[in-house]
Amino acid sequence: MNTFFTNMTLGTMVRRKALALLMLFAPVSAFVSAQTLNVKVGEVTYAHMAEQTGDMLFDNGSTLTVQGKTYQLAEVTSVTVNNNRVADNTIAVNYQGAKAQVTVAGNLAQHVTVSAVGADVRVVADSTYMGAIAYTLTGSSADGSFYMDGDAKASITLDNLSLTSAKDGAITIDDGKKIDVNLVGTNVLADAATGLQSACLYINGHVDLLGEGTLAIKGNCRHAYSSDEYTRMVSGTLTVESAKADGVHVKQYFEMCGGTLTVNSEGDGIDVGAKKKGCDNNGQLILNGGVVAVTATGEGAKAIKADSTITMTGGTVTGKTTGSAYFDATVNDIGGVSSLKAGGKFLMKGGSLSLTSTGPGAKGINADGDIVIDNGQLSVVTTGDLYVYNALDTKPHAVNTDGTITINGGTLFVAASSVGRALSTDFAFLVNGGTLMGIGGKKSEPTGGTQKYKVYKAQNIKAGATAAYDGVSFTIPAIYNNSKAQVLVSKAGM
């Protein structure tokens, strides 16, 4: 007996011994309290928490059923027990070169069909499970992909993922529900140069882009990013390094709330379709915050395009096109180019918008509906020649609309090339406020409004110089020259 037990009464000894036994058991119990039964089938591991398993039934020596999931024992690689906890409702995919390891939370096991062939991973959740599933994709593969389908909302966390598909899209989400994409660390996606994929990253669903990480995408076949419904960019950094078609292709609406979006595309930079009739904001582009920089280089490509209204209330947006207008034989007409194209109205209420178009016939802003500027900083520059195709032509106006133009506020520098107008409309052009300088080869003149204006003819406008008229002053961009410019200026108190 050691000294610990000396000089004690028998009763005390009994109690101390009981305590000692409990102390012996307690740490052991704590140590083993988090057992997990891992059923590994190929590269897919189903992690069943011990406390959720209950009776795990063998049947006829050929199957084992755990948490409603029946495993064919001939397909089971191993069953292991360890202390690695896996949170309910989670699926983790770790890409490891030519293969991928998938870990499925035990509570999901009976509801999902999972395969990992090489590094091509497919997860399909059945319609009996309506809880949210949290997916995490990590690791790296130069020949891998991720496909997910289901009937419930989900979150997809990209955590330092580098994924290139050699035969398809990199990530395809067919779910159709609310999908949160969380960016953690540095992520890179690229798709195959050929294939049937719509985009390198395709999501059929309502998408929120979240997180503080970065995602770089190469759309080597068609679009870089595409969603069938809306996409809201809340935070994070999304960079479309290249796209054969559109950089961001969205079929309901796109809302920029925060974060940084950079697009380099051969097709449209951001293209919002109006494919969801009856749904909120169908066809709209909403710029509320964040930083956007788009460069579209293809023939007929727009930097920023929406089939319906484009509204800007905040953020910093830069759009640039370098391509030419073109003749579209399918409609027997010229297909235009512009840095910003609105199929409906263009409404600017705040933020900073800078647009540059340099190709033949390329416009800065082109709207089918009314243009209304209430506030914000707007700079538009076009430098292209007239585009001519047989008897048809199109002019590189800086701001053009089939509706009215109304300027109520803001600071506007608008410059068209020598063959274009600064502001062009066949309807009303009203200036009620703001500070405006409009430069073009052809005259732009308001048809009305409450604020005075002046027009100066045959002005020699030089790149890099300061143009100042009646207290309205701007530095001329380095790419712009016009030796016979018509200059429109207006500001409060003129």
Next chain:
Amino acid sequence: MLLAAGCLMALAAHADGAYSYLTFTHNNLAEQSFSAADLTITFENGQAVVAQNGNKTTLALDDLQKMRFTAEPAGVEEVVAEANGPLTVVSLSGQRVGTFKDKATMERSLKKGLYVVKTAGKTYKYEAR
């Protein structure tokens, strides 16, 4: 008071999921437990091969009815005098301590503590004092 505290600790441990053993039930309802720590089971040739700490036990799959996690090993009881023959001793965390030719040898060899003792037909709990 100490006992009450102990009961609370034990309950807490149980509530946390103290699933220390994986217990198989055979078709004849006999039960067989393995310490769950670092256990690996593979299936081959109609058998489940249970491996742990270098030891392997083979179970006929068509003789298995079910398995479940348990807080205590099945069939555990104090080592009785007739528990002779080779005795394999493992710690509560699943570490193999050794195999002894008989109970007396085992009792002389073990340090103070709680152990699981496996014989050919049964599993026992044993406290070395």
